[in-house]
Amino acid sequence: MTAAGSTWPRRQVELSLDGETVRVNEGATILEACAAAGIDIPTLCYLETLAPVNVCRVCVVEVVGARTLVPACSRKVEPAMEVLTDSERVRTSRRMVLELLGSSVDLSYAAPEVTEWIDRYGADPSRHGPPMRPSLAGERDSARAGHHHPSDGTTAATVAQPVKRDNAQYVRDYSRCILCYKCVEACGAEAQNTFAIAVAGRGFEARISTEFDVGLPDSACVYCGNCVAVCPTGALMFTAEHDLRASGEWDESRQHVTRTVCPYCGVGCNLEVRVQDNRVVRVTSPLDHDVTSGNLCVKGRFGLDFVSATGEDEPGGIGANRAE
Ligand code: SF4
Numbered sequence: 001m002t003a004a005g006s007t008w009p010r011r012q013v014e015l016s017l018d019g020e021t022v023r024v025n026e027g028a029t030i031l032e033a034c035a036a037a038g039i040d041i042p043t044l045c046y047l048e049t050l051a052p053v054n055v056c057r058v059c060v061v062e063v064v065g066a067r068t069l070v071p072a073c074s075r076k077v078e079p080a081m082e083v084l085t086d087s088e089r090v091r092t093s094r095r096m097v098l099e100l101l102g103s104s105v106d107l108s109y110a111a112p113e114v115t116e117w118i119d120r121y122g123a124d125p126s127r128h129g130p131p132m133r134p135s136l137a138g139e140r141d142s143a144r145a146g147h148h149h150p151s152d153g154t155t156a157a158t159v160a161q162p163v164k165r166d167n168a169q170y171v172r173d174y175s176r177c178i179l180c181y182k183c184v185e186a187c188g189a190e191a192q193n194t195f196a197i198a199v200a201g202r203g204f205e206a207r208i209s210t211e212f213d214v215g216l217p218d219s220a221c222v223y224c225g226n227c228v229a230v231c232p233t234g235a236l237m238f239t240a241e242h243d244l245r246a247s248g249e250w251d252e253s254r255q256h257v258t259r260t261v262c263p264y265c266g267v268g269c270n271l272e273v274r275v276q277d278n279r280v281v282r283v284t285s286p287l288d289h290d291v292t293s294g295n296l297c298v299k300g301r302f303g304l305d306f307v308s309a310t311g312e313d314e315p316g317g318i319g320a321n322r323a324e
Pocket residue numbers: 183186187192194195196197220221222223224225226227228
């Protein structure tokens with residue numbers, strides 16, 4: 001055991017999870033305690049490499065004696081705490097959150113677990129009615145606080161809007177954005193420290209925006225793609241992947257992923273290079289890699305299309321429009 005590392009024995013905390021007594025390290029979150037006990041808690045805004053921001057509220061649990069439900073991702077365990085992860089209050093809250101998200105956001109590219117949670121909690125987004133007309137390009141971006149008006153009672157308000165394509169590397173499809181803040185965190189103090197994007201607006205008009213809503217090429221963005229890597233819904237996506245999905249040609253049965261070391265510099269970042277039909281269509285890095293924690297720079301993330309280059313322009317490759 002050393003004083004410097006994390007190998008000191010930790011004080012244990014005893015608490016109750018759904019009636020079962022468990023012991024976990026002091027300082028653990030309820031989410032971590034549940035994971036250790038094999039209890040599945042849905043999460044959308046949580047990622048182990050980012051500080052919890054408590055915005056999606058889908059992980060809430062009931063702590064006996066507490067006035068409100070608490071977010072499992074950030075609430076630390078306490079001695080003698082009694083936690084209910086599947087009470088009627090919890091199920092009702094999760095149902096409501098998933099229903100409101102499902103009625104206002106396109107979740108079709110979200111992880112399969114989201115559909116499973118919608119079924120598990122009996123969420124029925126369709127009961128809010130058919131979606132309202134999509135916003136025009138720029139309409140949501142120009143909304144000021146208080147611009148949102150209730151719908152006519154027969155249709156569901158949505159964030160549907162045209163896809164933003166203003167660079168070659170990735171598209172921003174905010175019809176799919178659940179405002180989980182992961183991209184903002186990855187661009188900011190949690191990883192990139194560029195702060196090119198933030199949440200603008202209030203209430204239903206809240207959205208992810210660059211400064212003054214300028215296009216990405218005019219913003220502070222350095223195209224590291226760390227925001228793309230953490231987006232859970234496909235709102236941020238490699239252009240190559242987006243275009244293949246849009247044309248119906250995205251086919252994971254024809255893809256393979258190769259783990260390799262980035263060829264550009266000596267840092268040693270690991271890459272997971274996804275290829276379809278000899279074209280690089282997505283590059284990620286493992287979250288548990290101790291060099292990257294899932295983050296890359298523009299070269300590793302978007303600079304590998306030379307691998308599949310034929311000497312001719314190949315529309316749709318990840319750097320195909322670099323002259324833009
Ligand atoms: S690509 Fe990098 S710099 Fe640009 S918005 Fe995303 S995280 Fe920020």
